[in-house]
Amino acid sequence: xxxxxxxxxxxxxxxxxxxxxxxxxxxxxxxxxxxxxxxxxxxxxxxxxxxxxxxxxxxxxxxxxxxxxxxxxxxxxxxxxxxxxxxxxxxxxxxxxxxxxxxxxxxxxxxxxxxxxxxxxxxxxxxxxxxxxxxxxxxxxxxxxxxxxxxxxxxxxxxxxxxxxxxxxxxxxxxxxxxxxxxxxxxxxxxxxxxxxxxxxxxxxxxxxxxxxxxxxxxxxxxxxxxxxxxxxxxxxxxxxxxxxxxxxxxxxxxxxxxxxxxxxxxxxxxxxxxxxxxxxxxxxxxxxxxxxxxxxxxxxxxxxxxxxxxxxxxxxxxxxxxxxxxxxxxxxxxxxxxxxxxxxxxxxxxxxxxxxx
Ligand code: DP6
Numbered sequence: 001x002x003x004x005x006x007x008x009x010x011x012x013x014x015x016x017x018x019x020x021x022x023x024x025x026x027x028x029x030x031x032x033x034x035x036x037x038x039x040x041x042x043x044x045x046x047x048x049x050x051x052x053x054x055x056x057x058x059x060x061x062x063x064x065x066x067x068x069x070x071x072x073x074x075x076x077x078x079x080x081x082x083x084x085x086x087x088x089x090x091x092x093x094x095x096x097x098x099x100x101x102x103x104x105x106x107x108x109x110x111x112x113x114x115x116x117x118x119x120x121x122x123x124x125x126x127x128x129x130x131x132x133x134x135x136x137x138x139x140x141x142x143x144x145x146x147x148x149x150x151x152x153x154x155x156x157x158x159x160x161x162x163x164x165x166x167x168x169x170x171x172x173x174x175x176x177x178x179x180x181x182x183x184x185x186x187x188x189x190x191x192x193x194x195x196x197x198x199x200x201x202x203x204x205x206x207x208x209x210x211x212x213x214x215x216x217x218x219x220x221x222x223x224x225x226x227x228x229x230x231x232x233x234x235x236x237x238x239x240x241x242x243x244x245x246x247x248x249x250x251x252x253x254x255x256x257x258x259x260x261x262x263x264x265x266x267x268x269x270x271x272x273x274x275x276x277x278x279x280x281x282x283x284x285x286x287x288x289x290x291x292x293x294x295x296x297x298x299x300x301x302x303x304x305x306x307x308x309x310x311x312x313x314x315x316x317x318x319x320x321x322x323x324x325x326x327x328x329x330x331x332x333x334x335x336x337x338x339x340x341x342x343x344x345x346x347x348x349x350x351x352x353x354x355x356x357x358x
Pocket of ligand 1: 040221271313
């Protein structure tokens with residue numbers, strides 16, 4: 001597939017107005033995307049768990065209009081929200097070559113998140129995936145012949161142009177994004193599912209997000225990606241991530257949890273090592289992030305229960321563990337780890353199946 005394959009060839013029907021609603025989950029990377037080229041092409045492949053409970057729900061109402069400007073309103077959690085408009089405007093400009101009908105409609109975009117407003121959880125992945133599914137539904141109305149595979153691939157392609165990691169939120173439970181050595185079907189343009197060889201332990205793997213710092217991040221992901229240009233360790237990091245992904249795939253096929261833990265924690269700390277060694281350097285972890293990591297390591301040593309952590313670009317900690325260990329781990333979180341969270345808050349989530357019509 002090339003980018004040209006996502007430019008519609010013909011318009012088969014004329015659609016006046018309708019509305020459509022999709023919900024899309026967030027995702028958590030196991031091998032991290034950190035560094036990109038022009039047009040949101042990742043420097044290295046990544047792989048993630050698609051989540052289930054942390055999601056964005058977006059309804060798109062479209063009405064045919066005159067004129068050639070983009071026209072849209074954003075309503076966030078019930079109130080008109082001008083702050084989101086520039087993001088959507090940029091998104092529309094980036095994708096209009098692939099959705100030539102965008103200037104023909106006025107859009108009402110009503111959106112909300114299931115996770116708390118200021119939880120420090122980025123909504124860009126779930127939000128961009130939800131809007132991509134909505135505009136694909138409109139394209140399907142116009143060009144009714146498209147296949148399901150094309151629908152998903154193009155939705156992921158469009159979501160990626162909104163926010164790179166959003167590409168991985170369209171499907172689940174585990175997806176790849178970026179050309180890699182282990183799957184011929186993998187692509188830099190869109191995410192693809194892991195497939196049927198995934199070990200069953202990962203079908204319902206748990207993710208509890210410990211909210212260490214609910215404030216906004218001092219350095220955004222986009223700024224962090226940019227700091228990989230000219231980073232002294234960039235080339236080795238991209239190679240390391242590719243090798244880690246190739247090693248992780250057989251581990252996720254056999255369910256070898258000790259090896260899984262080793263690679264996932266190595267990836268989390270390698271991501272933050274890139275931040276520590278950028279110029280300018282920055283630290284997104286907080287003292288309680290480190291306190292939790294140490295406590296997780298002690299717990300694993302004491303109990304041999306396969307609990308591990310990963311981090312995204314922030315201070316919050318994602319705890320990953322098999323469903324069968326929920327009882328002991330939930331008690332541990334409640335009794336010990338919640339003390340390291342802001343207002344004692346954490347979110348219980350698990351691996352999910354991707355975007356769905358709401
Ligand atoms: C650390 O997808 O948020 O979470 O493409 O600039 O929107 P943009 O960046 P974003 O970066 C995600 C970085 C990460 C790792 C990952 O999800 O793979």
